[in-house]
Amino acid sequence: MATKERTTLLLNWYANPYHTPIFAAKALGFYQDAGIKLAILETTDPSDVTEIVGLGNVDFGLKAMIHTIAARARGFGVTSIGTLLDEPPTGLLALKSSRIQTFSDIVGKRIGYVGEFGKRIVDDLASLAGIDPGSYESVRVGMNVVDAIMRNKIDAGIGFINFQQVELETLCGETVLLRLDQLAGLGCCCFCSIQYIVPDAVLERDPELVKSFMQATQRGAAFTTEHPEEAYELLCQAKPQLKSEMYKKIFIRSLPFFSRNLWNVERDWNKVSRYAKHLNILDPGFDIHTVYTNEFVPDAPFSEIEPIACCLS
Amino acid sequence: MATKERTTLLLNWYANPYHTPIFAAKALGFYQDAGIKLAILETTDPSDVTEIVGLGNVDFGLKAMIHTIAARARGFGVTSIGTLLDEPPTGLLALKSSRIQTFSDIVGKRIGYVGEFGKRIVDDLASLAGIDPGSYESVRVGMNVVDAIMRNKIDAGIGFINFQQVELETLCGETVLLRLDQLAGLGCCCFCSIQYIVPDAVLERDPELVKSFMQATQRGAAFTTEHPEEAYELLCQAKPQLKSEMYKKIFIRSLPFFSRNLWNVERDWNKVSRYAKHLNILDPGFDIHTVYTNEFVPDAPFSEIEPIACCLS
Numbered sequence: 001m002a003t004k005e006r007t008t009l010l011l012n013w014y015a016n017p018y019h020t021p022i023f024a025a026k027a028l029g030f031y032q033d034a035g036i037k038l039a040i041l042e043t044t045d046p047s048d049v050t051e052i053v054g055l056g057n058v059d060f061g062l063k064a065m066i067h068t069i070a071a072r073a074r075g076f077g078v079t080s081i082g083t084l085l086d087e088p089p090t091g092l093l094a095l096k097s098s099r100i101q102t103f104s105d106i107v108g109k110r111i112g113y114v115g116e117f118g119k120r121i122v123d124d125l126a127s128l129a130g131i132d133p134g135s136y137e138s139v140r141v142g143m144n145v146v147d148a149i150m151r152n153k154i155d156a157g158i159g160f161i162n163f164q165q166v167e168l169e170t171l172c173g174e175t176v177l178l179r180l181d182q183l184a185g186l187g188c189c190c191f192c193s194i195q196y197i198v199p200d201a202v203l204e205r206d207p208e209l210v211k212s213f214m215q216a217t218q219r220g221a222a223f224t225t226e227h228p229e230e231a232y233e234l235l236c237q238a239k240p241q242l243k244s245e246m247y248k249k250i251f252i253r254s255l256p257f258f259s260r261n262l263w264n265v266e267r268d269w270n271k272v273s274r275y276a277k278h279l280n281i282l283d284p285g286f287d288i289h290t291v292y293t294n295e296f297v298p299d300a301p302f303s304e305i306e307p308i309a310c311c312l313s
Numbered sequence: 314m315a316t317k318e319r320t321t322l323l324l325n326w327y328a329n330p331y332h333t334p335i336f337a338a339k340a341l342g343f344y345q346d347a348g349i350k351l352a353i354l355e356t357t358d359p360s361d362v363t364e365i366v367g368l369g370n371v372d373f374g375l376k377a378m379i380h381t382i383a384a385r386a387r388g389f390g391v392t393s394i395g396t397l398l399d400e401p402p403t404g405l406l407a408l409k410s411s412r413i414q415t416f417s418d419i420v421g422k423r424i425g426y427v428g429e430f431g432k433r434i435v436d437d438l439a440s441l442a443g444i445d446p447g448s449y450e451s452v453r454v455g456m457n458v459v460d461a462i463m464r465n466k467i468d469a470g471i472g473f474i475n476f477q478q479v480e481l482e483t484l485c486g487e488t489v490l491l492r493l494d495q496l497a498g499l500g501c502c503c504f505c506s507i508q509y510i511v512p513d514a515v516l517e518r519d520p521e522l523v524k525s526f527m528q529a530t531q532r533g534a535a536f537t538t539e540h541p542e543e544a545y546e547l548l549c550q551a552k553p554q555l556k557s558e559m560y561k562k563i564f565i566r567s568l569p570f571f572s573r574n575l576w577n578v579e580r581d582w583n584k585v586s587r588y589a590k591h592l593n594i595l596d597p598g599f600d601i602h603t604v605y606t607n608e609f610v611p612d613a614p615f616s617e618i619e620p621i622a623c624c625l626s
Contacts, residue, residue, distance in 0.1 A: 161539050225570070
């Protein structure tokens, strides 16, 4: 297969352990096998990603499920073609010394939020819990929630159990995490599932590229879950600054949440669609099924081959 | 809730790191919260489990997907109510020194198989690969494949990538694993997915018990994937003989394969059903949907609550 000049993938943040499947696929030549010369780009500000992917400046991007929906609602033509991270548990993160123990303890505190929709969502959560949105201070901190807590700019902020909580615990000591899904009895944090997204222009121009990209990436995901130590070592070879006990721990904590088949989970898209409509991010009549497709997710060609089995007694 | 005298769960093997969700749920009092006084039983011979569960001698059991189907085909009334381990990658395991590099290298070698269906399946795999079943020796070794390789009773045998391969590598040095699903281009090892099963009598007599059991178990699964170090420590408190670097590694290698929602995956059941029919284990007209149910899998009561979101920008 001829190798196209450059294919670009813009990560949702700085390169970190939950991006291992992509780095493993690259290091092992899976993209090259698929005829793809992949350039992996990082962003200093996660809020820039939607626009850059949406305008078609890169071929592929990564973004949370809710952001992908928000991007479409704002008129950017992007589509999710698969999942990197499934339902990473997310919550309101604080140091134990903050004395925040339940959600109602945010009264009088400084609460960090990520970006544009952040305040609306924290306020919605508060009002569901019967808390006056004027009774706490909201502070925009982007993704640097741990740094903002350490600099005493905020008392609590939103973070992943497998990432920011590990960071804060390693750097500062005991933490608490009030699970957002549990606060509302929601049952999952699929909002935060990290998706592979493409601009419409790429989908139209080069569906074969999309298919090849997903096949190579799926090989990387399989390698990561089946050979975790080797995969992490490959990540560290590409990004030596991640070679530390803390990032290793973040990697291990991320293992249960890697999507092994890269599938878009219909039930999760339906949930997040309902929530986006509740927040008035999305029009009531919006059809969520136009935002994602499993057309490019590699599937075993089961019907074409003779099946075999394993581990049978 | 009143605590019933004893509820019994028979593991599919000796207690090991991939059983952590159950031990975590027990140690954290999740079964007690659900009104269940759970006795966790181990088996010295995995081949005994189907019959013991099938005869209703225990309330719950664990068994691989293909065995669950085989149990029904043999007239035992058991039903899968959920999944512990999703698609643990499985293959033909050998030491590098065996010089087995591809499947055709089994000619002239001693190949270990687990139990009853084992030989039939290894032979089917061989015939698919154009190898004469008389050209290698089949040796029944049960689940003790690593021990049989170390004692030089066999040259290769079937094992999990996250279990027996780690064991053999730790105890003996470099290994090879010929992925069974890859040999046939199958795409997954769902055959080996480990299921929670119940005898029909329990389903009829006490569906509330089944529901409570699954709720408590799902809390244990969530705890294990969200707090892996603590969960492993709880396992080791119950089974101190698992407190070693090797078992810790097996635990970490198992993390990507724990089912977080315990869901029975329809696509996998369909695949394994087809394979069981191909092997004449199952009648062609058998309806696979009678073997499993997701009725007792806990689901977030999404429709009853106001949704909230997390990690939004």
